[in-house]
Amino acid sequence: MATGKINHPYYPRDMEIPNYIPNESSVTEILVIFFGLVGMLLSATWLYASRMQQLKGRTITKAKICWLVACAAIHIILEGYFGVFYNTLVQEQTYLAQTWKEYGKGDSRYVIGDSFTVCVESITALFVGPMAALTAYAFIQNTPNRHVCQLLTSLCQLYGTILYFTTEIKDGFIHTKLFDPLYFWFYFVFMNILWIIIPSLCVIESCLALNTAVCIAETEELKRKAKKQ
């Protein structure tokens, strides 16, 4: 492609992306593989959780474990790939690079190595992903630290996603194709707003559960002190 001509599908249209090579796979292939793998992971986790005696009849907990396992996989594998290869992925043809090149049509910060995006994704891959896995394990085992783990994981997801949206709003949506059904509404809005809605609910749930636990623990402490006296 001739130098100076726009050789990429990203916004803003006049931006230059040196070394960009279009995806070999079609959009359908990329999306089918992505949602297929996520669907398989969710199904496998659901089946595994359903076999656990301690999770019998606890539909919300099982759904949450599925969510956390999917989060862990997406954070560590997909976002981890971005954190490591953000500088070169526009010229790569691996499945993960092609996924990011496709997603970049909804947010070009992923194909230009935007500093905020690289940092928030790297932190998510390094810390929030493993924390999500640990939280899933804590809910499977019903350990006492499950709500603290969930609060840490969900609050980081929530804060990261709020920053992700607000920085793009502040930039005037220049990195996306505003109001495009696939790129804007599906990739940019829907695929991220999930990480606002679900973590918000998880944060509220854990705050309430932890407050209740503190109330019970303090009442017991007072009772014990009263007995001693």
Add this chain to the structure above:
Amino acid sequence: MATGKINHPYYPRDMEIPNYIPNESSVTEILVIFFGLVGMLLSATWLYASRMQQLKGRTITKAKICWLVACAAIHIILEGYFGVFYNTLVQEQTYLAQTWKEYGKGDSRYVIGDSFTVCVESITALFVGPMAALTAYAFIQNTPNRHVCQLLTSLCQLYGTILYFTTEIKDGFIHTKLFDPLYFWFYFVFMNILWIIIPSLCVIESCLALNTAVCIAETEELKRKAKKQ
């Protein structure tokens, strides 16, 4: 000042900052007022907390209340001012604008309205500041929600500051005067690393306290169930 000439003290040196007007006050005046006000607030809070019967002898809790009150004031007033006036502060001579113009010598993202900086500071002013005030109140009153409040406040401070440092590291420290004793080490490193160290300790403390509370609450729950049977 002639157009095209560098008319400002910020980094990178070749950056243009239209409408920049140098501070009327001296650096000493700005810093003495800032640390004087923070010092007065810390002292007043310490004296107030020391008069509280329930805080007698609890030095760490009193120190934490002082920290949280100072955080609330800095987040809401100083960072709130930045969140509202980031676009025009380079030409203003209010005390807060001059403080940001001075601080900008250690991080010019504050004088160019960098998107990430504006968003993280606005969220801090709007949510983390009031949360810090609420947490201080919860510790003064010793309410059961004090550790959940502390965990929410401190984790947001910690995540925001980690992003603040990592984005500048990723940018190659272009917005600061690298290794300058005042601008780099004092403004950029010291004045921010406090929000890594103290929130980290608070997060750990709250996680441990909340886990202990859950353990006690669950043991009581088991006892109660056993009694019923």
